[in-house]
Amino acid sequence: MKKILFTLILVFSTVIYSQEKNQPGNNDLFSPVNIKKFADYLFCQKDYLRAADEYERYLKSIPDDTIEFKIALSYSAMCNFSEAEKRLGTIKNTSNFFVPAQMLSLKTIFQEGDIARFRNAYIAKDSDLSIPKDSGIALLYNFSSLLTEASIHNEDDFVENFPYQERSRIKYFYEWKENPPEKSPLKAALFSAIIPGAGKFYAEEYSDGIWAFIATLGTAYLAYDNFNARHYTRGWIFSALAAGFYAGNIYGSASAVQIYNTRIRFDFVNEVKTFLEDKNYFLKVFDFCK
Amino acid sequence: MKLGKFIQPVVKKFPLFYKEGIKGRSMQPINVLYSYTIYVTGYKFLITVLTLILFPSIKTSAQTDWVKWGKADYSYRINSTSTQRDYSIGLNSPGRFVLKSFANAYWIFISDVDGDNCSFSPTCSNFFIQSVEKTNIVQGSLMFFDRFTRDMNFTGKLNHYPRVGDGHFYDPPSLYILDRDYINYIPPSVVIMNE
Numbered sequence: 001m002k003k004i005l006f007t008l009i010l011v012f013s014t015v016i017y018s019q020e021k022n023q024p025g026n027n028d029l030f031s032p033v034n035i036k037k038f039a040d041y042l043f044c045q046k047d048y049l050r051a052a053d054e055y056e057r058y059l060k061s062i063p064d065d066t067i068e069f070k071i072a073l074s075y076s077a078m079c080n081f082s083e084a085e086k087r088l089g090t091i092k093n094t095s096n097f098f099v100p101a102q103m104l105s106l107k108t109i110f111q112e113g114d115i116a117r118f119r120n121a122y123i124a125k126d127s128d129l130s131i132p133k134d135s136g137i138a139l140l141y142n143f144s145s146l147l148t149e150a151s152i153h154n155e156d157d158f159v160e161n162f163p164y165q166e167r168s169r170i171k172y173f174y175e176w177k178e179n180p181p182e183k184s185p186l187k188a189a190l191f192s193a194i195i196p197g198a199g200k201f202y203a204e205e206y207s208d209g210i211w212a213f214i215a216t217l218g219t220a221y222l223a224y225d226n227f228n229a230r231h232y233t234r235g236w237i238f239s240a241l242a243a244g245f246y247a248g249n250i251y252g253s254a255s256a257v258q259i260y261n262t263r264i265r266f267d268f269v270n271e272v273k274t275f276l277e278d279k280n281y282f283l284k285v286f287d288f289c290k
Numbered sequence: 291m292k293l294g295k296f297i298q299p300v301v302k303k304f305p306l307f308y309k310e311g312i313k314g315r316s317m318q319p320i321n322v323l324y325s326y327t328i329y330v331t332g333y334k335f336l337i338t339v340l341t342l343i344l345f346p347s348i349k350t351s352a353q354t355d356w357v358k359w360g361k362a363d364y365s366y367r368i369n370s371t372s373t374q375r376d377y378s379i380g381l382n383s384p385g386r387f388v389l390k391s392f393a394n395a396y397w398i399f400i401s402d403v404d405g406d407n408c409s410f411s412p413t414c415s416n417f418f419i420q421s422v423e424k425t426n427i428v429q430g431s432l433m434f435f436d437r438f439t440r441d442m443n444f445t446g447k448l449n450h451y452p453r454v455g456d457g458h459f460y461d462p463p464s465l466y467i468l469d470r471d472y473i474n475y476i477p478p479s480v481v482i483m484n485e
Binding site: 185205206207208210211212214215244245247248249251252254255258259261262263266 | 429431432433434435436438439440442443445446450465466467468470473475477
């Protein structure tokens with residue numbers, strides 16, 4: 001009897017003090033409302049990976065185009081552009097987010113780095129949606145011509161497309177694109193042929209230039225000294241080495257200039273990317289966390 | 291008392307404990323304890339059999355101290371991919387055969403004995419072979435002389451080349467074949483884990 005009584009007290013006390021699943025105001029933690037709350041919190045904390053997961057879970061219960069859009073924003077923020085583009089494509093044309101989704105989709109293509117595809121996609125969408133010429137995506141389209149090989153013929157027309165406060169920066173990018181401050185490999189080779197190492201100085205590789213000078217003149221002096229001392233074998237060996245270092249320094253100067261040109265182009269592209277990221281690619285910022 | 295019949299053998303076996311107890315405890319628990327022991331001895335055969343099965347099985351399956359504390363061979367050397375050699379002699383072209391013969395002789399008699407001294411990846415000798423393979427003997431030789439000059443420069447490498455995982459400066463021949471399409475610029479701040 002005692003044992004039965006003890007067991008009954010134990011069972012009931014456990015039930016009374018346990019965390020209730022269906023308390024009023026704190027319903028099922030995994031209800032769609034709570035999942036969305038948690039996902040919104042993660043999204044605003046910039047924990048996009050988990051936010052996207054939670055939003056996906058929410059979408060299994062309730063279809064919602066805002067959530068679709070936020071999932072795409074999450075993937076875009078994580079630089080998973082292909083997935084972002086895929087999600088944006090699912091937003092129907094009846095939705096309020098349809099046009100922003102189309103613009104964001106173009107932006108993700110741009111961010112992927114495929115400028116030719118971006119420009120083609122823009123033209124296709126422009127024919128469908130008639131994109132206004134002063135919209136952000138139209139500015140991005142104009143800007144993208146800086147990143148193509150094709151020349152931009154009229155500077156004034158090009159710069160005037162952009163807001164007044166951005167024009168000085170846009171002009172700088174335009175001038176860089178039209179006249180990149182690249183150096184000539186031929187000049188570098190010529191300089192090195194006259195003075196060993198001079199081409200490396202031209203390519204701003206100063207210490208390499210000094211060592212090219214030392215290696216060439218050092219071995220040439222050793223060759224001269226050995227010939228003077230009638231050590232002909234050593235003289236010829238050092239002559240061959242001097243010739244090798246001399247020819248190698250001319251060749252190396254030309255290749256150093258090519259690497260220099262690649263480096264400044266790399267830096268330019270990075271500068272453009274930073275500028276665009278600061279301006280959110282001329283697009284409206286969707287702030288769901290206010 | 292039911293256990294009384296078991297106490298007598300205990301008393302006979304451990305008279306000292308019975309009389310004095312252990313650390314001031316009363317006699318009763320000791321009696322009960324030992325009576326239980328005697329009760330168990332009734333199953334002496336069963337216990338013996340179980341022990342015989344259990345003990346060897348534990349001994350065979352348990353982790354031995356020897357394995358746990360035994361000597362472990364471990365090397366703290368960083369695995370270097372830049373010094374990995376391909377000693378094979380290519381017979382597909384006479385030029386490659388001559389080049390690889392000289393390279394192998396240099397590696398076996400000089401470089402391997404001297405140690406891992408080239409600060410670049412690929413090493414200068416590997417760079418020469420790769421340069422000749424990518425271009426031709428003349429251009430490859432020019433590339434090698436340029437590389438050798440840059441290798442002598444002990445002051446300007448640090449902020450100039452990216453590093454590979456083992457600390458060598460990454461400097462592949464593809465940067466120097468005078469074709470911009472092959473130049474893949476990598477900033478010096480980058481550490482390359484897979485070449």
